[in-house]
Amino acid sequence: MSTLLVTGGAGFIGSNFVRHALEHTGHDVVVLDKLTYAGDLASLEGVPSDRFRFVRGDIGDAGLVGALTAELDPATDAIVHFAAESHNDNSLAGPRPFVDTNILGTYTLIEAARERELRFHHISTDEVYGDLELDDPAKFTESTAYRPSSPYSSTKAASDLLVAAWVRSFGLRATISSCSNNYGPYQHVEKFIPRQITNVLGGKRPKLYGSGRNVRDWIHVDDHNSAVLAILERGRVGETYLIGANGERNNLQVVETILELLGQPRDAYDLVDDRPGHDLRYAIDASKLRTETGWAPRYTDFRDGLARTIEWYRDNEAWWGPQKAATEARYAELGR
Template sequence: MTRLLVTGGAGFIGSNFVHHVIDHTDHDVTVLDKLTYAGNRASLDGIPADRLSFVHGDITDVAVVDELVAQADAVVHYAAESHNDNSLHDPKPFLDTNIVGTYTLLEAARRHGTRYHHISTDEVYGDLELDDPARFTESTPYNPSSPYSSTKAGSDLLVRAWVRSFGVQATISNCSNNYGPYQHVEKFIPRQITNVVRGIRPKLYGAGENVRDWIHADDHSSAVLTILERGAIGETYLIGADGERNNKQVVEQILELMGQPRDAYDHVTDRAGHDLRYAIDSSKLRAELGWQPRYSDFDAGLAATIEWYRANEAWWTPAKDATEAFYASKGQ
């Protein structure tokens, strides 16, 4: 592979992947991004112009997608509507992007015989009880609980069907919750960090008992690159770094790392249908492809993330006020 097409490459995990590819391979990258509120062209600053091409466009645009896929050796499909709260407010964009957009890319990959890797989420599996010792595996039945997770589940099933029915050279990865640089301030960890930076008390949904399995975005990127290069066609791989923490623990650790009392936060109205617990078993990826996370220590990864947001206030400030106004309107 020499030229990768990365959809959603100006978003959070997409931009981290682009930086990882540029830093660790000789591949060149074309980014296709619609630049919705969650996409930020500045997230790709610093990448040499001879290694990166940027196309402002929509993955549902058949003509644009076809031309770019025809020029690529592989497609890595990150572009997605991904915020649960937004899917509860207006599900339609999630259907357009996550279902129709994925279909459009798969058809282009089918026409041109292009290698395709599909980025998905552990949320397609629903949730686990807090006291359940089980973790999600590649054979866990899908049980999505929101418009976001159900449209991602649908997109996964499209990929599997196009592999079986049409021989598309595709793989899928389902990842646990990401954190790290370039994440929009509507998301849980950057929202709390940027609140503390601004002298605002962090906000915790409900009792804060909901558990997420956290992975640094750089570890997600290295796993995706490993799957793209060595994964078996038609296979699904779960990506996780054994980072289970409940939301209360995460908020308290952010406060401690930022020199604040661990209880200096406010409880707010819980999210509707808030999943209890996610947990990833990534043993297949580790055993078959030899992947290991770099940030096996969540606290170290969180400290590095805090420092990034402190050092890059100009990147996140433009979105902060509107984000907090939206949450305030919902009592959150």
């Protein structure tokens, strides 16, 4: 591949993917991003300008998407689709943008990819599978049935099914990846880990939903993105791959580790009302990905990865500071 069209490339995972691809491959990158509140051009500052181009626009704009895909060579280029509305609390407060972006936007992209016979990779989430019981030894696999529980996860599930149907009905050269919870640089402060870090850095106490027993399977964003590249290069068209790094921690453990790493008492947090329909546990079995592509995570020590992430937020308040007040005001309205 010589050019990657990356949707949502100014968001958290997308901007890290752009940096990762430019550093570790010879590809050029074109980013298409609407620049909603979760997209920030500052997340792309410093990327090599001779191999990178930014286009502001909506993935649901068929004319714009068609013009951009017309520039791509089906023999060498690909679309990597990160763009999504992705915050569960926002989906509960207002589901419509999730339908527009996650379902209709994905439809627009796969139609353009079908017309041009382009390679397409779709980024999904483990949340499409619902949740697992806290004491269940099982993990999600590629054959786990879909059981989404929020407007966010249900619209992501719908987009997955669209991509899979286009593969079967129209021969779309697509792959899908569902990843566990990401953490790392450039993540919006509305998300769990950066919210807690920036609260402590700002002299405030972290906020923990319910009892904090909900379990997430954490993966550093660089490991997620190296896995996406592995799927693009070595994955089988038509297949779904789960991406995870065996990073299961409950939310209480994460908050306690953040407080400890920042020199605070481990119990210096506040409990707040739980989110409606809050999934209990996510866990990923990534053995298919590892076996078929040879991929392996770099950040196998969650504590070390979290410490590096804390240092990034400590050093980059100019990036996250402008987001913080508005984010906390929204949470205050929700009582969280």
